[in-house]
Amino acid sequence: MASLPRYFRVVIRVRPPLDRELCSPVWQHVVSVPGTTQICLYETVPEMNAADRASGTSQVVNTHTFSFDHVYDQNASQPDVYESTARTSVMSALRGYNATILAYGPTGTGKTYTMEGSLRPDGHGIIPRSMEDIFEHIRSARNEHSTFEVRASYLQIYNEVISDLLKPDRSHLMIREDKRRGVFVEGLSEWLCRSPDEVQTLMEHGSSARATAQTGANDTSSRSHAVFIIVVERSEKFMEGSQSLTGRLNLVDLAGSERPRITGATGQRLEETKKINQSLSALGNVISALTERRARSHVPYRDSKLTRLLEDSLGGNCRTTMMAMVSPAAEAFAESLSTLKFAQRAKGVVTTPQVNEDLDPRMMANRYEAEIRRLRTELAERDSRTTIDLEGFDPHKPLADIGALRADFSGGKTGSLWNRQREEDKAPAGRYKQLLLKQRDIMITLTQRLHERDETIIGLQAELDAQDQRVRELQERFERQALRLAAAEKALQASSKANMANVGSGKL
Numbered sequence: 001m002a003s004l005p006r007y008f009r010v011v012i013r014v015r016p017p018l019d020r021e022l023c024s025p026v027w028q029h030v031v032s033v034p035g036t037t038q039i040c041l042y043e044t045v046p047e048m049n050a051a052d053r054a055s056g057t058s059q060v061v062n063t064h065t066f067s068f069d070h071v072y073d074q075n076a077s078q079p080d081v082y083e084s085t086a087r088t089s090v091m092s093a094l095r096g097y098n099a100t101i102l103a104y105g106p107t108g109t110g111k112t113y114t115m116e117g118s119l120r121p122d123g124h125g126i127i128p129r130s131m132e133d134i135f136e137h138i139r140s141a142r143n144e145h146s147t148f149e150v151r152a153s154y155l156q157i158y159n160e161v162i163s164d165l166l167k168p169d170r171s172h173l174m175i176r177e178d179k180r181r182g183v184f185v186e187g188l189s190e191w192l193c194r195s196p197d198e199v200q201t202l203m204e205h206g207s208s209a210r211a212t213a214q215t216g217a218n219d220t221s222s223r224s225h226a227v228f229i230i231v232v233e234r235s236e237k238f239m240e241g242s243q244s245l246t247g248r249l250n251l252v253d254l255a256g257s258e259r260p261r262i263t264g265a266t267g268q269r270l271e272e273t274k275k276i277n278q279s280l281s282a283l284g285n286v287i288s289a290l291t292e293r294r295a296r297s298h299v300p301y302r303d304s305k306l307t308r309l310l311e312d313s314l315g316g317n318c319r320t321t322m323m324a325m326v327s328p329a330a331e332a333f334a335e336s337l338s339t340l341k342f343a344q345r346a347k348g349v350v351t352t353p354q355v356n357e358d359l360d361p362r363m364m365a366n367r368y369e370a371e372i373r374r375l376r377t378e379l380a381e382r383d384s385r386t387t388i389d390l391e392g393f394d395p396h397k398p399l400a401d402i403g404a405l406r407a408d409f410s411g412g413k414t415g416s417l418w419n420r421q422r423e424e425d426k427a428p429a430g431r432y433k434q435l436l437l438k439q440r441d442i443m444i445t446l447t448q449r450l451h452e453r454d455e456t457i458i459g460l461q462a463e464l465d466a467q468d469q470r471v472r473e474l475q476e477r478f479e480r481q482a483l484r485l486a487a488a489e490k491a492l493q494a495s496s497k498a499n500m501a502n503v504g505s506g507k508l
C-alpha cells in the first residue's frame, strides 16, 4: 500500500564543537553522521587500563542509531540547511498553507544560530533567508491581477507570560481561537513589510528585547521561547471573481532545556530554568499523546502557553518541520540522547494542512459549476463506454469463457479468477457511487448557498420595503405640510384682503 504523505518532518543538526568544549580535559566527539538520514551517538566509558585512561581515551560500550528525514553534520552550512529543509516550508506558506519550523534542543546547541544566524551573509539563518525568498517570489509572481501583503509579528513566552517583542508595552497577551484564524494571540502587533530589510530590522529590534542571559552553557542563552510570524496574503482578481490565499509561517526558536545541576543556575535563573523545563515537558507530553499507538482523546495542549500556541503546528492545519539540535561532545551525551529520543517520538506526529483560501461567492459558484460539468462529462463517458461494451457483445463468448473457466478449474485457478472478475465488476460501480455521492454533496452545498443568497435577497428586499414605506410616509407628511401651508397662505391672503378693505373704508 502506498504510504500517505507526511507533513510533520523531523531533522537533526549537529553543531561543530565550541572552543570551550575542545579545551575541556574530557573532550571527546561522540556523534557520527554516516549518511544524510542517519545519526549515531556513542556511549563511552573511560578505559580500564590506567595508562590509556591517563591519555584520555575511552571505549565505546553502546551505539545508539536513529534515522530522520534529514541529518546535518557539523559541516553543514547555513545555505545547505535552508535550501534542503526550510525552503519547503517557505514555499508552502506562499501557496497559502500554515507552515512551522521549530528549533528544539538543549541549551547552547545552535537553535538561535540556525534560526537567526550571524551577521555575515554566509552565516544568515533561516529567518533572513526566508524573507529574501518570500520577497523574491513576490517580485516574480506579482502582476496587474495579483497583489501581495506581507505582515510580521514577533512574540516571546517568558515565564509563561506572552509579550509582544515589537511593542514591549504589550504584555500578558491571551491566546484565542476562531474558525477563520485558528489559534492566535490577541492584541499582537502586525507590521506591514515591503522588503527583506524591513523584516530584518524588525527581527533585530525584537531579538534585542528578548530575554537572554549568560549561563554556564551559553554566553547568550535565550531564556524565552520566541515565535517570529510572517503572514503572506495574496489576492487575485479573475474574470470570474476574486480569490485570496493566506499563508502563515511560524519560525519558532525554543528556549533550551538544561540541567540546573550542570549549568549551576540559582535564584532568578533557576526559576526561569524551571519554567522552561516545565513547558518543554508539556511539549513532550503533547507529542506523546499525539503519537501513542492507542489514540488518546485528550491531548494536553492547554498545559502550557507554548503547547496551546503550537496546537495547529503539532496536530492541526500545518506543515511542520521540527529541527532538533545536538552537541557532538561526550559531556552532552545524556542531553543528546534524550533529544534524539524525543525527536524519534515526534516522527509519529500527523498534521493535516489545508490551503487557507477565501473565494468570493461568484467564484465559488463557478467552481461548483465547473466541478458538476466535469462530473457530468465523466458520467456521460462512462455511459457511452457501457453502451459500446453491450454493442460489442458476442453471444458465443460466454460459452468460450465457461470453457476457459472449466480449464482453469481443473488447474485450481477458478476461485481467484472468479474473485478477480467480481472485484473488477465492483470497481466501476464503486466509482459511480462515489461520483454520485460527490455530486449529491455539491448539490447540497450549492442549495445551501442558494438558500443563503435567498435569505440575503429577502433581507435586502425587506430593507427596501422599509425604505419605500419611509419615503411614502415622508411624502405624505410633506403633502400634509404643503396643504397646511397653502391653507395658511390662503388665510393670510384673506386676512390681508380684509385689512385692506377696512383701511379703504376708514374703519381702522
Ligand SMILES: Nc1ncnc2c1ncn2[C@@H]1O[C@H](COP(=O)(O)OP(=O)(O)OP(=O)(O)O)[C@@H](O)[C@H]1O
Pocket: 014, 015, 016, 018, 105, 106, 107, 108, 109, 110, 111, 112, 113, 114, 218, 220, 221, 222, 223, 254, 255, 256, 257, 325
Ligand atoms: N552550526 C554552527 N556553526 C557555528 N557555530 C555554531 C553553530 N551552531 C551554534 N553555534 C555557536 O554555538 C553557540 C551557541 O549557539 P546558540 O546560541 O544558537 O544556541 P541555542 O541553542 O540557541 O542556546 P540557548 O538555548 O541557550 O539559547 C553560539 O556561539 C553559536 O554561534
